[in-house]
Amino acid sequence: MTTDLKTTPLYNACCQAGGRMVDFHGWLLPVQFQSIIAEHKAVRENAGMFDVSHMGQIWVEGKDAYPFVQYITCNNIKQTPAAGTYTHMLTPQGTIIDDMIAFCLNAEKFLIVVNAACRQEDFEWMKTQSARFNVTVTDASDQYGMIALQGPHALEKLEVLLPGISALPRFHIQAVELFGEPGYVTRTGYTGEDGAEIMLSPTGIVKLWEALLQAGVTPCGLGARDVLRLEAGYLLNGQDADQTRTPYEAACGWVVKLSKEDFIGKPALEKQKAQGLAQKLTAFELKGAGVPRHGCKIFYEGKEVGFVTSGTFSPLFKGIAVGYAQAGLTPGAQVEIEIHGRRIPAVVTKTPFYKNRV
Amino acid sequence: MHNEENCRFAKTHEWAHMEGDIATVGISNHAQEEISDIVFVDLPKVGQQVTAGQNCCVIESVKSASEIYAPVSGEVMEVNTALTNDPGLVNREPHAGGWLFKVKMTAPAEYEALMDLSAYKATIQK
Numbered sequence: 001m002t003t004d005l006k007t008t009p010l011y012n013a014c015c016q017a018g019g020r021m022v023d024f025h026g027w028l029l030p031v032q033f034q035s036i037i038a039e040h041k042a043v044r045e046n047a048g049m050f051d052v053s054h055m056g057q058i059w060v061e062g063k064d065a066y067p068f069v070q071y072i073t074c075n076n077i078k079q080t081p082a083a084g085t086y087t088h089m090l091t092p093q094g095t096i097i098d099d100m101i102a103f104c105l106n107a108e109k110f111l112i113v114v115n116a117a118c119r120q121e122d123f124e125w126m127k128t129q130s131a132r133f134n135v136t137v138t139d140a141s142d143q144y145g146m147i148a149l150q151g152p153h154a155l156e157k158l159e160v161l162l163p164g165i166s167a168l169p170r171f172h173i174q175a176v177e178l179f180g181e182p183g184y185v186t187r188t189g190y191t192g193e194d195g196a197e198i199m200l201s202p203t204g205i206v207k208l209w210e211a212l213l214q215a216g217v218t219p220c221g222l223g224a225r226d227v228l229r230l231e232a233g234y235l236l237n238g239q240d241a242d243q244t245r246t247p248y249e250a251a252c253g254w255v256v257k258l259s260k261e262d263f264i265g266k267p268a269l270e271k272q273k274a275q276g277l278a279q280k281l282t283a284f285e286l287k288g289a290g291v292p293r294h295g296c297k298i299f300y301e302g303k304e305v306g307f308v309t310s311g312t313f314s315p316l317f318k319g320i321a322v323g324y325a326q327a328g329l330t331p332g333a334q335v336e337i338e339i340h341g342r343r344i345p346a347v348v349t350k351t352p353f354y355k356n357r358v
Numbered sequence: 359m360h361n362e363e364n365c366r367f368a369k370t371h372e373w374a375h376m377e378g379d380i381a382t383v384g385i386s387n388h389a390q391e392e393i394s395d396i397v398f399v400d401l402p403k404v405g406q407q408v409t410a411g412q413n414c415c416v417i418e419s420v421k422s423a424s425e426i427y428a429p430v431s432g433e434v435m436e437v438n439t440a441l442t443n444d445p446g447l448v449n450r451e452p453h454a455g456g457w458l459f460k461v462k463m464t465a466p467a468e469y470e471a472l473m474d475l476s477a478y479k480a481t482i483q484k
Contacts, residue, residue: 036395036420223395223421289398291418313397313420340400340416340423 008053009145009202013209017219025117025238027054030221037315040227042218043191044316047151049209049217050225056119057144057199058126060110062135069102069110072129072264074247076257077102077110084171084186088255089122090265094246094272098122099237099255101188103173111173111184113197117238129264144183145205149212150195150220150228157215158185158196161208165196179207190225192232192354227312230320233283233351239294240281240309240322248272249324251281251351277327279306283351284337286319288344292337298325299336299343305329308337317353319346362387362453366472368429369481370411373453374461376469381430384457385417385448388482395420396448401437402459408434410468415458417448430468432461 005028008014015021019030029051033039042048060069069077075087084103088096098118103111114122123139130137149158155166161178165185168174173186181204189195200208213219226236235241241250246269248256256269286292292311297304311321321337329335329348336343360375360382367373371389374381390396398418408414408428415426437459441447448456463469473481 031421032394227420290400291398291420291423293423313418 006054008051009205010051010053010147010209013206014051014219017213019219019221022222024054024222027116029054030219032221032223033219036221036223036227039218039220039224040315043151043193043220043224043228045152047149047153047157047195047217048220048224049212050148050150050220051146051209052148052197053145053205054116055146056114056116056122056139056141058112058114058119058123059138059140060112060126060130060135061138062108062133064133064135065108065110066104068130068133068135069112070260071133071262072126073100073102074256074260074263074265074269076260077104079104079107081106082172082174084173084188086171086255088247088252089125090247090263090269091243092264092268094265094268095243096237096241096245096247096250097125097243099235099241099252101171101186103186105173113186115237143201144199145202146197146199147205147208147212148189148191148195148197149217150189150191150193152193154193154195154217157212157217158198160215161211168196179204190232190234191228192234192352192356193228194356226310227314230310230312230322231314231316231352231354233353235281236310245281245324246272249277249280279324280327281309281322282306282325282329283349283353284308284321284323284335284346285317285349285353286321286337286344286346288346290319290339290342290344292319292321292339292344292346296321296323297338298323299338300326300329300333305335311337314353319344320353321346322351360384360453360457363475365453366429366469366474367478368427368472370427372427372429374429374469374472376463376466379463379466380435381432381461381463381469382457383429383459383461385426385452386478387452390449390452390456393417393419393422393424394449396445399441399445399448399458401441402434404434404437406434408432408461410465426458428461429472430461430463431465432463434459435462436460
C-alpha cells in the first residue's frame with residue numbers, strides 16, 4: 001500500500017468490520033463490507049452507516065458571515081439558526097466548483113460541509129474571496145470524524161445515544177455532546193432515506209462507530225453509497241458536474257436564485273438562462289439487460305447525443321444512469337445506451353428514481 | 359461433475375473442467391469474491407469460436423464490469439441459461455451451478471497447460 005494515501009479515524013474500525021479498502025480521491029475508504037446489495041437493503045429497510053470522515057468542514061465566522069456565504073454560493077442561504085441550505089459554489093463563469101450544505105449556527109457563524117475531493121480547493125477559493133469581507137474562514141476538517149447514519153430506523157438508533165435527537169427537523173443542525181466530546185448532528189444524508197450525519201472528534205467518532213455496530217447498524221461502503229445516491233437523484237460532484245458545467249446544465253436549476261442581489265457566477269447564469277442550454281443532465285432507465293457505466297454513449301434517433309456520467313445496477317430499478325444529453329429530451333423519450341459495443345434500449349425518466357419520505 | 363479440486367485454472371481466474379473433448383468453464387471462488395454482487399452475465403453465443411486468453415464474456419457486478427477470458431480455445435457448445443434469471447448463482451456456486459459455458463476444445467494441450475488448484479492458490483496468495 002502506498003504511504004501517501006490518507007486514512008480517516010475510522011480506518012482501523014472499517015478494516016476490523018471487513019471493509020475492502022480502496023483509494024477514493026486519495027483516501028483509503030471501504031468500497032464494501034459484505035455485499036453492496038446487502039448494504040443497500042440495510043439502508044433502504046433498516047439502518048446503515050458510512051464513514052464520511054473524508055468530507056470537509058469549513059467554518060465561516062464574523063460580522064459578514066451571512067453576506068459572504070450568500071455571495072459565494074448561488075442558493076438563497078437560510079439565516080435561521082440551525083437551518084441548513086444545499087447550495088453550489090460557482091466560478092465567475094457560473095460553473096460548479098462544488099456542491100455543499102451551509103448550516104447557520106447564528107448570523108455570524110456558518111458551518112459549510114463540502115466534498116472530500118474538493119475540500120482544499122474550496123477552502124482556498126473561500127479564503128481568496130473572503131478578502132473584502134469581515135470574516136474568517138477556517139478549515140476544521142481534520143478536527144472531525146464523520147458518520148452518515150441512514151435508513152428508516154437510523155434515528156431510533158441514534159435516539160438511544162442522544163435522547164431527543166429525533167426532534168431535530170430535516171436539514172437542521174444541533175450541537176451535541178457524545179461520549180463526553182463536543183460535536184454536531186445534522187438531519188441530512190446522501191441516500192434518499194431519513195437519517196443523520198454526526199461530526200465528532202477523531203476519538204469520539206470511533207466510539208460512536210462501535211456503539212452503532214453494537215446497536216445492529218450495518219457498516220456500508222462507497223459502493224452502496226453510490227447506488228443509493230444515484231437512486232435518490234443526487235449529484236456526485238467531480239463526476240456528474242465539474243467546472244465545465246453550470247447548475248442549469250446539471251439539472252439543479254432549483255439551486256440557483258437569480259433573485260438574489262449578487263453572487264459569483266450570476267451574470268453568466270442570467271446569460272445562459274436567456275440563451276438556453278445545449279446539453280442537460282438527464283436520467284435514464286435501461287430497458288434491456290446490462291449495466292450502464294460512466295462514459296457509455298447515448299443515442300437518440302440513431303444519433304450520438306451524449307454520454308453517461310454515472311450509471312449502476314440498482315436492486316430496485318435494474319440499470320439506471322444519468323448523463324449529459326441534448327437538452328429537451330422529455331421523460332418517456334426512447335434512447336439507446338451503448339454498453340460493451342451493443343446499443344441497449346433505455347427510456348428518459350424523471351429523477352429521483354427512488355422517492356421516499358425525505 | 360466439476361468441483362474446485364478437479365478443475366484447472368488460468369492466471370486470469372477462470373477454471374476449466376475437461377470431460378472428453380468438452381471443457382466446462384467458470385470463474386474461481388476467489389474471482390467471485392473479488393467481483394461480488396454479480397447482477398448480469400453477458401454470455402458468449404452458442405456456436406461462437408473462443409480463443410484461449412481472449413475475452414469472450416462479461417460479468418457485471420454492481421460496482422464494475424469484468425472481462426472473462428477463455429481458458430481454452432474452441433467452439434461454444436452450450437451456455438448456462440440459468441444465469442439469465444439468476445446471475446447470483448456465480449457468487450453462490452462458482453464451481454457448480456454457476457458455470458458459464460462449455461467449449462469443444464480444438465487444442466486440448468491448452469488444458470494441460472492450466473494450473474492445478476494448489477498452483478493457482480499459490481498465485482492468489484501473493
